[in-house]
Amino acid sequence: MADLQKYGPWALVIGGSEGVGAAFARLLAADGFKLVLVARKPEPLETLAAELRELGAEVRVLSADLSQPAVLSQVRAVTDDIEVGLLVYNAGANNTRGLFVELPEEVTQSVIAINVLGQANFARHYGALMAARGRGGIILGGSLSSYLGSPTLAAYTGSKAFSRIFSESLWAEMAPLGVDVLHLNIGFTATPAMARLGMPVELAEPPETVAREGLENIANGPVWIVSTPGNIERARLISTVDNRAQTVRTHAIAPRDKTAEAARAQQKLAGESSK
Template identity: 65%
Template sequence: MDVERYGPWALVVGGSEGVGAAFARKLAASGFKLVLVARKPGPLEEVAQDLRGKGAEVRTLSVDMGKADAIDRVRTVTDDVEVGLLVYNAGANAMRGNFVELDPAVYRTVIGVNVIGQSEFARHYGGLMRQRERGGIILTGSLSGYIGSASLAAYCGAKAFSRVFSEALWAECEQFGVDVLHLNLGLTATPAMERLGYDLSAASTPDQVAQEGLDNVANGPVWIAGGQANIDRAQASASAQPRAAAVRAVAAPPRK
């Protein structure tokens, strides 16, 4: 990863575990200085201490990305440095249920993290990159954004927004020398997926996904991680007809 083009600082949102932590480790090994942001302070500081022990300069901040003040809080630790790479990796969803029956706090958090958060972080840090005429933005998404699934209405909709938003942002930023990539994840063996009880025997590893993102930051607007099988799945989901049968087929049972 080119520090001259995308550095000297990288901001990794959701950097305490899984794919975010993998990004952090790989960027530190390439000589980046890091700002790591996540909700849980304990795991966040464990990653930071490990990287500091290897010589990296790391700042951390515990922030709930679903809150309206997230961007303002993160700016307190980035306004005095030059962030040349934004990796926005927050956005997991642990709650399933019929949308009309959910506590509003559930879907507001999903939309806050995946839609409002991505938009505000991309605008702020992308605007600074535009002034410098260099930099990169990686926004992570999901194959869930290619088709709606019962019990995951807000999540699927938010991930679809992220993908289409990234495509438009890529087209706008290309003229300014700023790379934008929507890194679309399939099933990945992250701690979050383990906690939800998924069978991860055939899943990609966080290291594999993070490396694909870094290798393809200049190959936007969309990169589907995990190989041809995930590409085929995305294409099939997006083009399936009739839609009614396709949407019913991917319905997931509620998780409460």
């Protein structure tokens, strides 16, 4: 799946303790990669690391707060002596909704720090090392929300828009240097984070599908939209340049208690488009 010669020997998975990040780690371990897993919660990290070590993988873990300015230095402390050929930046879930001017500053600053500064700083550091070697890969986690602003999610949707445009630019810059860049654009995915928020994850895409599509398409950048039914159709629908006011009002991300209804509507849209 992932080319160990081009993207190995070590893969660094940011947000790599559960959900899509854990799925990436399992698939990469099966392909023979050595792994560095970084996430905030130590318990899931250690549990996953133990699982992967039992399968024969070499694994390093680091519990770190990805919203803090010193996080790159912390990660470098466990990677400067190894060759990281693949960066998977999977962190960036949002668990707080509210009006931007009313939310606590630390909440919105955390979202921006993880999705904007984190992606940029990690891509700069590890991307430079990959470019010097003339090989490597970077997968930056994205979202369908990057195509449309939504009320109560201003910082989140804005930061995801940065991620997508940043990925496209970085892809164009790094391709001549032998480094693949992919913005992995996901929709509704059945992660533990979504389950904790009470979302109807039985209607969502399994994390394993998302991670597999990312690894299978790392060389098919700059953007890959995960093939969940309705994802591509929704991206096209909300990308129109005409009458953005109406588009934002009509297609904004649904409140959590309307998520199941929105997921079914997206699946219906996919079915109608395939006819």
